[in-house]
Amino acid sequence: MKKKLLSLILAxxxxxxxxxxxxxxxxxxxxxxxxxxxxxxxxxxATPAAPTxxxxxxEAKGEVYYLNFKPEADEQxxxxxxxxxxxxxxxxTIVTAASNTYEETLMSEMAKSNPPTMFHVNGPxxxxxxxxxxxxxxxxxxxxxxxSDGYALKNGDEVKAxxxxxxxxxxxxxxxxxxxxxxxxxxxxxxxxxxxxxEDITARSSELGFAAFSSAGMDGSSNxxxxxxxxxxxxxxxxxxxxxxxxxxxxxxYLDNYKNIFDLYINNSTCAPAELSAKxxxxxxxxxxxxxxxFFQNGxxxxxxxxxxxxxxxxxxxxxxxxxxxEGEENQGICAGTENYWCVNSQASEDNIKATxxxxxxxxxxxxxxxxxxxxxxxxxxxxxxxxATNLFMRQNDEMAxxxxxxxxxxxxxxxxxxxxxxxxxxxxxxTAGTGDxxxxxxxxxxxxxxxxxxxx
Amino acid sequence: MEKAxxxxxxxFVLPTLAAFSIxxxxxxxxxxxxxxxxxxxxxxxxxxxxxxxxxxFTDEAFLxxxxxxxxxxxxxxxxINVIAFAIALALTRNIKGTNLFRSxxxxxxxxxxxxxxxxxxxxxxxxxxxxxKPLLAVNPTFGFWGLIILxxxxxxxxxxxxxIAGLQSIPSDYLEAAxxxxxxxxxxxxxxxxxxVMPSITICLFLSVTNGFKLFDQNLALTAGExxxxxxxxxxxxxxxxxxRVGPQWKGYGQxxxxxxxxxxxxISLIQLRATRSKEVQQ
Numbered sequence: 059m060k061k062k063l064l065s066l067i068l069a070x071x072x073x074x075x076x077x078x079x080x081x082x083x084x085x086x087x088x089x090x091x092x093x094x095x096x097x098x099x100x101x102x103x104a105t106p107a108a109p110t111x112x113x114x115x116x117e118a119k120g121e122v123y124y125l126n127f128k129p130e131a132d133e134q135x136x137x138x139x140x141x142x143x144x145x146x147x148x149x150x151t152i153v154t155a156a157s158n159t160y161e162e163t164l165m166s167e168m169a170k171s172n173p174p175t176m177f178h179v180n181g182p183x184x185x186x187x188x189x190x191x192x193x194x195x196x197x198x199x200x201x202x203x204x205x206s207d208g209y210a211l212k213n214g215d216e217v218k219a220x221x222x223x224x225x226x227x228x229x230x231x232x233x234x235x236x237x238x239x240x241x242x243x244x245x246x247x248x249x250x251x252x253x254x255x256x257e258d259i260t261a262r263s264s265e266l267g268f269a270a271f272s273s274a275g276m277d278g279s280s281n282x283x284x285x286x287x288x289x290x291x292x293x294x295x296x297x298x299x300x301x302x303x304x305x306x307x308x309x310x311x312y313l314d315n316y317k318n319i320f321d322l323y324i325n326n327s328t329c330a331p332a333e334l335s336a337k338x339x340x341x342x343x344x345x346x347x348x349x350x351x352x353f354f355q356n357g358x359x360x361x362x363x364x365x366x367x368x369x370x371x372x373x374x375x376x377x378x379x380x381x382x383x384x385e386g387e388e389n390q391g392i393c394a395g396t397e398n399y400w401c402v403n404s405q406a407s408e409d410n411i412k413a414t415x416x417x418x419x420x421x422x423x424x425x426x427x428x429x430x431x432x433x434x435x436x437x438x439x440x441x442x443x444x445x446x447a448t449n450l451f452m453r454q455n456d457e458m459a460x461x462x463x464x465x466x467x468x469x470x471x472x473x474x475x476x477x478x479x480x481x482x483x484x485x486x487x488x489x490t491a492g493t494g495d496x497x498x499x500x501x502x503x504x505x506x507x508x509x510x511x512x513x514x515x
Numbered sequence: 516m517e518k519a520x521x522x523x524x525x526x527f528v529l530p531t532l533a534a535f536s537i538x539x540x541x542x543x544x545x546x547x548x549x550x551x552x553x554x555x556x557x558x559x560x561x562x563x564x565x566x567x568x569x570x571x572f573t574d575e576a577f578l579x580x581x582x583x584x585x586x587x588x589x590x591x592x593x594x595i596n597v598i599a600f601a602i603a604l605a606l607t608r609n610i611k612g613t614n615l616f617r618s619x620x621x622x623x624x625x626x627x628x629x630x631x632x633x634x635x636x637x638x639x640x641x642x643x644x645x646x647x648k649p650l651l652a653v654n655p656t657f658g659f660w661g662l663i664i665l666x667x668x669x670x671x672x673x674x675x676x677x678x679i680a681g682l683q684s685i686p687s688d689y690l691e692a693a694x695x696x697x698x699x700x701x702x703x704x705x706x707x708x709x710x711x712v713m714p715s716i717t718i719c720l721f722l723s724v725t726n727g728f729k730l731f732d733q734n735l736a737l738t739a740g741e742x743x744x745x746x747x748x749x750x751x752x753x754x755x756x757x758x759x760r761v762g763p764q765w766k767g768y769g770q771x772x773x774x775x776x777x778x779x780x781x782x783i784s785l786i787q788l789r790a791t792r793s794k795e796v797q798q
Contacts, residue, residue, distance in 0.1 A: 161758060162758060165555065165556060168555075168556040169556040169557045169558050183761055184761070186761050186762065187555055187761055187762070187763075188555070190555075190559075191555075276652065277652075278739060332644075332647075332649070332650070333644060333650070335649075335650045335651075335652035335653055336636075336637075336640045336644075336650050336651070336652065474761070475759065475760045475761045476758070476759050476760070477755075477759040477760050480759065481743065484741060484742050484743045485743075487652050487653055487741070487742065488653050488742055491649050491650065491652075491653040492649075493649050493653045493654075493742075494653070510760070513760055513762075513765075514760065514761050514762045515762075
């Protein structure tokens with residue numbers, strides 16, 4: 059009797075485990091499921107078999123699978139995809155890779171039987187990996203909408219990728235606190251004046267109750283602000299001086315300026331330089347939100363975080379250029395550019411390619427599409443019909459351009475990969491902690507650039 | 516019953532065999548093939564010969580990560596097992612609250628490695644800041660010892676449960692006989708208890724040696740290899756090789772390292788299994 063009971067239990071357990079197996083395998087056929095567990099948002103039925111819910115779907119042959127790069131826009135993309143499916147009957151699947159895992163997710167998704175038809179690369183270096191998978195977009199309607207050829211990534215005559223959103227970054231200023239310290243943003247016109255004001259605030263910080271800069275955190279969640287975005291300035295000025303737009307061997311002509319601005323950040327901060335190695339992106343933002351610091355280096359994508367909680371209004375905030383002490387910088391604007399390029403998967407079926415191109419065109423030309431992208435997601439589009447920016451920092455970018463200031467181009471997509479950035483961050487962190495010197499930073503900037511370019515070959 | 520098993524064994528073996536083949540054998544063979552290739556996606560690989568292995572064997576960072584992993588494994592295996600065994604001895608003596616202690620010691624094991632890594636990063640950084648020492652991101656020595664502390668904290672409870680089970684399965688007449696013969700506590704421990712829990716020791720050593728080499732999420736969360744790959748174990752080095760640089764050759768290099776890593780772990784754990792198995796006694 060006991061034995062029978064035992065075998066019954068064992069058999070039951072086996073059935074259960076089989077059941078578990080099959081239920082795990084079933085959804086694996088859906089394009090959206092990945093082992094890396096990205097946010098899955100099948101906005102539309104995975105197969106065209108369910109147009110019963112949607113109005114007539116006359117020629118919905120292909121389908122769209124978009125691997126989205128921006129986690130902050132996941133819900134909005136899902137809503138937009140649903141609107142498109144309702145309108146045309148074409149199924150659109152949106153999958154968003156978790157923050158910082160885009161390359162990994164893309165790699166595993168591309169190997170599947172139903173790969174993304176629409177994906178992102180971050181610039182010319184990112185394109186190197188995926189060039190074989192990028193459809194030539196030069197004849198597409200979408201390309202006709204692009205406002206400038208500068209927003210296309212080309213390989214010879216082929217248009218491999220197109221920018222889909224323009225962003226800007228600089229030093230975000232709390233104007234109210236700056237006024238409390240007795241200054242206004244008009245007083246800051248170059249590195250000298252920024253330095254004088256920051257050092258004055260530091261000298262009076264106990265009396266004022268706030269510091270000049272929010273912490274320049276060197277934790278992985280924050281160090282990209284310095285090893286990528288701040289590093290863009292010496293790269294940009296060197297490219298401008300040499301009249302080039304990329305190089306395999308950087309000289310580091312402007313690294314002394316890079317040191318100036320970085321020293322200013324770490325010595326006039328909310329905390330001691332030695333503590334910066336553990337400070338995160340959230341720490342830095344929260345210091346700014348809690349009015350503990352006047353300046354905060356970040357970009358237009360932070361706008362929603364800053365005004366979202368009702369702590370700030372547009373009147374409190376402004377973005378100023380990152381001055382590094384280069385001659386003539388009074389005329390410098392904020393850094394504007396993109397690292398979000400759309401690609402269409404050339405290895406997808408013809409129906410899917412057509413469906414994807416139609417979807418992209420609809421996104422940047424139709425009223426619903428433009429509303430979704432410009433208002434709900436808050437993007438500034440490089441396409442002809444793009445709506446006016448709702449984002450304060452992007453509006454400021456326009457105003458500065460109109461006032462004749464030269465925006466700083468985003469040259470950091472020419473950085474030779476993540477390893478270069480990581481090594482630079484390591485050297486900067488050691489410098490802030492006092493365990494390394496500036497020579498280490500220079501060496502990883504200049505020598506690292508050459509060796510990483512060599513490693514790509 | 517036995518007849519039925521003889522007749523129907525394929526049906527019973529099949530599900531597991533299928534799962535093992537799909538989940539292990541096939542990916543392993545494919546990985547072996549890919550380690551000789553350049554690729555971006557795994558179904559689009561081009562042959563690259565043994566260049567990947569040549570690179571892997573000459574990469575200094577990989578060598579460094581091997582010594583880091585080896586050192587880490589030795590220290591963590593010793594500490595985890597000695598402490599776990601000591602606690603297991605203490606908790607098989609019918610002290611009051613034994614069950615409570617067992618549960619509490621086991622609890623850290625239920626928290627995932629990434630979460631533990633971040634929690635300990637905050638704790639250790641706080642301690643280092645108070646001591647005015649460089650924080651974890653610039654301090655390889657504390658990075659190493661931080662990892663040891665973290666792994667001990669996580670693993671000791673688990674190994675303790677295995678040792679307790681082993682200690683409880685020693686027949687009480689062995690211990691009684693030893694006491695009647697006049698053996699003292701130390702003699703009972705070394706001559707009766709340890710030989711009888713050798714199967715548990717084998718299991719625990721196997722688990723902690725392989726865990727030590729395979730260390731990944733704790734490593735990623737606590738130090739991420741900083742400063743400059745100084746606290747990077749083998750698994751993290753493979754991950755960095757695979758994703759850190761642009762170009763199809765780097766995927767191949769990472770894959771070759773992964774195959775070397777796999778063979779290495781198998782060989783080391785087989786040696787360890789053989790060494791401890793030979794000390795096991797029949798009850």
